[in-house]
Amino acid sequence: MFSERCFTTEPGSGLQAQFEAYPAIYMVAQSLYELYAFKETRYHTKNRPGVLENASFMEWQLNLFMQHVVKNTSTGDSYFFREKRDGLDRLDIVQWIFPPKKPFVKKTVGKFYVSESQENRLYIINGSDLWTPYFSKFPQSLCNEPCPPGYRKSKIQGAQSCCYDCVRCVEGEMSNTTDASSCFKCPASQRSNSQRDGCVPKYIKCLSYEEPLGTSLASAAFLLSITCAVIQGIFIKYRETPIVRANNRYLSCLLLISLMLCFLCTLLFIGRPTQICCLLRQVTFGIVFTISVSSVLAKTLTVIIAFNATKPGSKLKKYVGTQLPIVLVIICSLGSTVISAVWMVSNPPFSDTDDVSYVDSVILLCNEGSIIYFFSVIGYMGTLALLSFIAAFLAKDFPDRFNEAKNITFSMLGFGSVWGAFVPAYLSSTGTKVVAVE
Known part of the structure; x- marks a missing residue:
């Protein structure tokens, strides 16, 4: 209120200040009146949301009534409290x-x-002695400093709402505001x-020759293909010897060439994947690889036919020769070719990206398109390997010379083990490991 020495008749007594204070005091008094009237008569409940009947009054409940009070002055002005501070941009400190x-x-x-940030909200005019000459900053009203960008608030159990911990955002998440x-x-x-206060493009990765895994696979592919080429040269040099001729030199050369190409196919899986x-x-x-397994199957069947054709009255003699293998x-090979052709026409593979397996990286890889056709090719090779194993098992008791x-039985067992381990390994691998498994 005002001091006794302050009268409206005194010169310079601040009539404007009294006029500004009067509506505010009136509105507070009117709100208190309605608050007590509500307690006594229990009316207008539907217009006072948040206030319960027969409840003890708290300070915040007065705000609900003040939001509905309007004071009209003799000059035609209206004074009221805004529920939301729409358009309230600046307040003067008097x-x-x-x-x-x-x-x-x-x-x-x-x-x-x-509307300014917390650091720039309060502005004290230079030379003004507010409470003390040293007070010129926004007062601290929190238990701790505000959480900087890159962190989030974490409520402390049992503490006040203004007390919290600052937790750093995890990898793949960010916050660019204070608190x-x-x-x-x-x-x-x-x-x-x-800093966890912004997002940047992910790293681009693929199975490359620069990383150890890519270098190891490429080196193994070159070494094994050279080995096949050397053996092929030996077969060609001694092609007229009995042991080479007995092993079906044409089929053996085809097997070695297909194996060499299989090893070199590994290089197609290394490097940045393109559509081609x-x-x-x-x-x-x-x-x-189907040609390789088919060659093994043909060699085994040739041995079975050759030994059974020596029996008297056998009709297999007409199948002995180089044409049948x-x-x-x-x-x-036509079976694999047909499956691959249908695959390429209906749902072919294409270059794709994997941005889910790693938080900080995008993996460049090839999407197989149709997983059904992909496993159909794998299953077809497994079927041929199984037939080769059965044929080799039937021929195990033949003379050992040629x-x-x-x-072949040992080779097909090894292939079957790798083939059986491939399916779960392929389905459980992610990122560049998928390419390495393939």
Whole structure:
């Protein structure tokens, strides 16, 4: 209120200040009146949301009534409290000075900007003594410093709402505001930066020759292909010897060439995948490896036919020769070729990206298109290997001089183990490991 020495008849007594204070005091008094009237008569409940009947009054309940009070003055002005501070941009900080035996003075000493950040909200005019000469900053009203960008607030159990911990955003999330209540996930193609206050593009990765895994696979492919080439040269040099001729030199050369190409197909899986590379890698390897397994199957069947043809009255003599193995290889290879052709026409492989397996990286890889056709090719090779194993097992008791049945049986067991382990390994691998498994 006002001091007794302040009268409206005194010169400079601050009539404007009294006029401004009157509506505010009136509105508070009117709100208190309605609050007590509500308690006594229990009316207008539906217009006072949040207030319970027969409840003890708290300070915050007065605000609910003040929001509905309107004071009309004789000058035609209306005073009211805004429920929401729409358009409330700036507040003046006013200091009331009551000098001895003199009219009081109203002095603006600062400003409070509602829409500014917490550091820039309070502005104190230079030279103004507000409470002390040293007070010129926004007072601290929290238990701790505000959480900087890159962190989020974490409520402390049992503490006041203004007391919280600052938790750093996890990898892949960010916050770019002060006192953020939560962190936001970066888009799938982006990662959070080191400060966790922004998102940047993810690293681009693929199985390359520069990394140890790519170098190891490429080195093994070259070494094994050179080994096949050396053995091929030996076969060609000694092609007229009995042991080479007995092993069906044409079929052996075809097997060595197909194995060499299988090892070189590994290079199609290393490096940045392109559309052409994705189309060739599975189809080429599937057809070439089918030729390899078909050659093994043809060699085994040739041995079985050759030994059974020596029996008296056998009708298998007409199948003995070089034509039958070649026909078997062509027929078996056609199956893989047909599956691959339908695959390429209906749902071919294409270059794709994996931005889910790793938080900070995008993996470049080939999408197989149709997983059904992909496993159909794998299953077809497994079927041929199973037939080769059965044929080699049937030929294991033949004379050992030119019989490769035991070696073929061991080879097909090894292939079957790798083939059986491939399916779960392929389905459980992610990122560049998928390419390495293939």
